[in-house]
Amino acid sequence: xxxxxxxxxxxxxxxxxxxLILSSNEHFEIVGEVENGQEVLDFLENQKVHIVVLDIxxxxxxxxxxxxxxxxxxxHVKVIILTMYAQKSxxxxxxxxxxxxxxxxxxxxxxxxxxxxxxxxxxxxxxxxQSFSSDNEEVKQHKLSERELDIIKCQxxxxxSSQIADKLFISLHTVKTHRKNxxxxxxxxxxxxxxxxxxxxxxx
Amino acid sequence: xxxxxxxxxxxxxxxxxxxLILSSNEHFEIVGEVENGQEVLDFLENQKVHIVVLDIxxxxxxxxxxxxxxxxxxxHVKVIILTMYAQKSxxxxxxxxxxxxxxxxxxxxxxxxxxxxxxxxxxxxxxxxQSFSSDNEEVKQHKLSERELDIIKCQxxxxxSSQIADKLFISLHTVKTHRKNxxxxxxxxxxxxxxxxxxxxxxx
DNA sequence: GTCAAAATACCCCTAAGTAGGTATTTCCAT
DNA sequence: ATGGAAATACCTACTTAGGGGTATTTTGAC
Numbered sequence: 112x113x114x115x116x117x118x119x120x121x122x123x124x125x126x127x128x129x130x131l132i133l134s135s136n137e138h139f140e141i142v143g144e145v146e147n148g149q150e151v152l153d154f155l156e157n158q159k160v161h162i163v164v165l166d167i168x169x170x171x172x173x174x175x176x177x178x179x180x181x182x183x184x185x186x187h188v189k190v191i192i193l194t195m196y197a198q199k200s201x202x203x204x205x206x207x208x209x210x211x212x213x214x215x216x217x218x219x220x221x222x223x224x225x226x227x228x229x230x231x232x233x234x235x236x237x238x239x240x241q242s243f244s245s246d247n248e249e250v251k252q253h254k255l256s257e258r259e260l261d262i263i264k265c266q267x268x269x270x271x272s273s274q275i276a277d278k279l280f281i282s283l284h285t286v287k288t289h290r291k292n293x294x295x296x297x298x299x300x301x302x303x304x305x306x307x308x309x310x311x312x313x314x315x
Numbered sequence: 316x317x318x319x320x321x322x323x324x325x326x327x328x329x330x331x332x333x334x335l336i337l338s339s340n341e342h343f344e345i346v347g348e349v350e351n352g353q354e355v356l357d358f359l360e361n362q363k364v365h366i367v368v369l370d371i372x373x374x375x376x377x378x379x380x381x382x383x384x385x386x387x388x389x390x391h392v393k394v395i396i397l398t399m400y401a402q403k404s405x406x407x408x409x410x411x412x413x414x415x416x417x418x419x420x421x422x423x424x425x426x427x428x429x430x431x432x433x434x435x436x437x438x439x440x441x442x443x444x445q446s447f448s449s450d451n452e453e454v455k456q457h458k459l460s461e462r463e464l465d466i467i468k469c470q471x472x473x474x475x476s477s478q479i480a481d482k483l484f485i486s487l488h489t490v491k492t493h494r495k496n497x498x499x500x501x502x503x504x505x506x507x508x509x510x511x512x513x514x515x516x517x518x519x
Numbered sequence: 520g521t522c523a524a525a526a527t528a529c530c531c532c533t534a535a536g537t538a539g540g541t542a543t544t545t546c547c548a549t
Numbered sequence: 550a551t552g553g554a555a556a557t558a559c560c561t562a563c564t565t566a567g568g569g570g571t572a573t574t575t576t577g578a579c
Contacts, residue, residue, distance in 0.1 A: 124397070127424035128332010135335075193328070220331035256525060269508035271565065284528045291568065301535085302566075304473035306510040307519075315511075460555060475535065488558045495538070505565085506536075 113140040114231050117154055119177070120166040120193070121146045129164065132220035139227065148177030155185055162211075162227055167194040175208070182209050189230045193223075212236035255293060260314060262289045267306055267315040317344040318435050321358055323381070324370040324397070325350045329420075333368065336424035343431065352381030359389055366415075366431055371398040379412070386413050393434045397427075416440035459497060464518060466493045471510055471519040 116139055120126050126144050133139045143154050147169045154160070163181060167174035178190045191212035211230040214223060226236040255263070265275040272290070276283040290305075299305050309315045320343055324330050330348050337343045347358050351373045358364070367385060371378035382394045395416035415434040418427060430440035459467070469479040476494070480487045494509075503509050513519045 122420035123423050124336075124418075124420045124427060125329055125332060127336055128329060131335035131339075131424075132328075132331055214328075216326035216328045219327050220335075223328060258526060266507050267511055269503070269505055269511070271505065273565085281526085282528055284530090285526070287566080288528075289526080290566080294567075299473070300567080301473055301475065302505075302507050303470050303510050306507050307471055307473070307514070310511070310514050462556060477535085485556085486558055488560090489556070491536080492558075493556080494536080498537080504537080 113138045114227065115140050115142045115159060115161045116227065117142060117151065117158075117160045117163045118144045119146070119148070119151045119163060119169065119174070120144075121169050122166075125166075129220075129223070133224060133227070136224050139224070148174065148180075151177050152180055152184070155181065155188065160188055162189045162191060162230060164191045164193055164223075164227075167192055178210050179208050191223075191226055191230055191236070255296065255314075259289055259293050259296075262286060263293065263305065263309050264315055266290070266302060267309055317342045318431060319344050319346045319363060319365045320431065321345075321347045321349065321355065321362075321364045321367045323349050323352070323355045323367060323373065323378070325373045326370075329370075333424075333427070337428060337431070340428050343428070352377060352384075355381050356384055356388070359385065359392065364392055366393045366395060366434060368395050368397055368427075368431075371396055382414050383412050395427075395430055395434055395440070459500065459518075463493055463497050463500075466490060467497065467509065467513050468519055470494070470506060471513055 116133065118126050118129055118141060120129070130141050130144070133141060142158060142160060145151055145154055148165075151163060151165070155163075165174040165178060169177075174192055174194075178192065181188055181190055189211045191214065192210055193214055193216060212226045212235060214226055214236070229236045261279060262275060265278060270278065272286045273283050276286045279286070294300060294305065297305070297308060299308060306315075320337065322330050322333055322345060324333070334345050334348070337345060346362060346364060349355055349358055352369075355367060355369070359367075369378040369382060373381075378396055378398075382396065385392055385394055393415045395418065396414055397418055397420060416430045416439060418430055418440070433440045465483060466479060469482060474482065476490045477487050480490045483490070498504060498509065501509070501512060503512060510519075
């Protein structure tokens with residue numbers, strides 16, 4: 112029986128490429144292509160899928176959030192994350208969520224195919240990432256809370272602290288406290304570094 | 316005679332995909348794959364290439380800088396830019412440099428093949444971009460000077476204004492003036508928006 | 520129920536950024 | 550050589566961010 116694969120990436124040309132890479136393997140079957148996390152969930156409602164290949168940086172719903180929902184709603188569906196950067200800060204989260212595989216986009220197509228085979232057979236596939244997963248302690252300290260992520264997202268939109276306060280219905284003091292904690296956790300020192308970090312780590 | 320194509324993208328999986336997409340067309344020949352702009356120039360020194368397909372966001376040397384050098388050193392070599400975002404701010408520059416084609420990564424593989432055919436036959440291919448190129452006036456106002464780009468890059472590193480001043484050997488006042496002008500030109504209002512803009516437009 | 524983490528909110532103070540000017544010099548192109 | 554853009558520098562003023570506290574309430578896990 113062929114492995115039913117759903118591709119989720121907002122760049123059509125990447126999807127076209129992945130499709131061709133995977134179609135060279137005859138027991139792979141691309142059952143769908145979608146552009147964001149929400150569409151993944153919509154798709155899974157109606158179609159049988161073995162493996163979802165997820166881009167981390169997608170509009171509407173990002174890959175990590177999507178993976179979380181997949182794993183809580185469809186335990187049997189395997190998830191492979193495809194990402195542009197080595198996203199250290201997410202490794203702990205990725206493992207905790209139970210994501211089955213993780214590859215950088217500078218892997219080769221063959222490695223993706225290998226990862227799919229491996230994951231489909233119930234094992235996991237982490238490339239260039241084993242090194243991180245050992246020292247859980249430190250990683251854990253870097254993990255941000257949901258509310259802290261809210262703050263970052265608002266700030267990335269260019270909102271000032273008081274605008275964020277209004278939007279989230281909290282006090283200006285609270286916003287400042289959150290950002291203070293974020294900067295401390297991540298060892299950053301100003302908003303420029305924060306936005307850079309957030310973009311490079313798939314937070315926004 | 317087949318069209319000799321050089322692919323330049325730092326994501327191997329995208330390159331693998333492009334290769335497969337293009338190899339379905341028998342008069343295309345992928346003569347090389349490289350990871351950054353410098354390698355493109357090295358390659359062109361020794362090999363005959365008709366068309367270079369360039370990613371904008373590459374390490375070591377970005378796509379725009381590379382395209383400039385290609386066009387000044389090898390007038391006969393055609394350049395097609397492949398980019399993640401609609402990079403409004405670069406359109407004027409792209410046209411001025413004489414880049415032959417520009418596609419977003421959310422185009423399909425077939426569109427890339429069409430673009431290559433079109434460019435190879437001496438025409439140009441701009442997708443979703445014609446709309447910008449008409450009103451040159453406004454675009455020109457958004458163009459940033461070299462020094463302004465320096466300031467942005469420093470700020471993206473997390474440097475404060477006085478640190479930037481020290482690094483560039485100019486006065487704190489000058490740094491502030493530059494940033495003020497940048498924000499005004501781009502109609503942005505704080506550093507978070509600026510960094511976001513810079514990352515989305517290939518400035519950093 | 521208890522404990523810890525998260526979210527909330529306030530205080531202080533200093534540093535930095537934002538926004539409006541004006542003005543000079545340097546450099547390139549017509 | 551002359552105009553215009555770019556880079557430089559300074560002024561005032563106001564706002565925002567950054568960094569140090571402390572403290573309460575809410576929430577979820579065990």
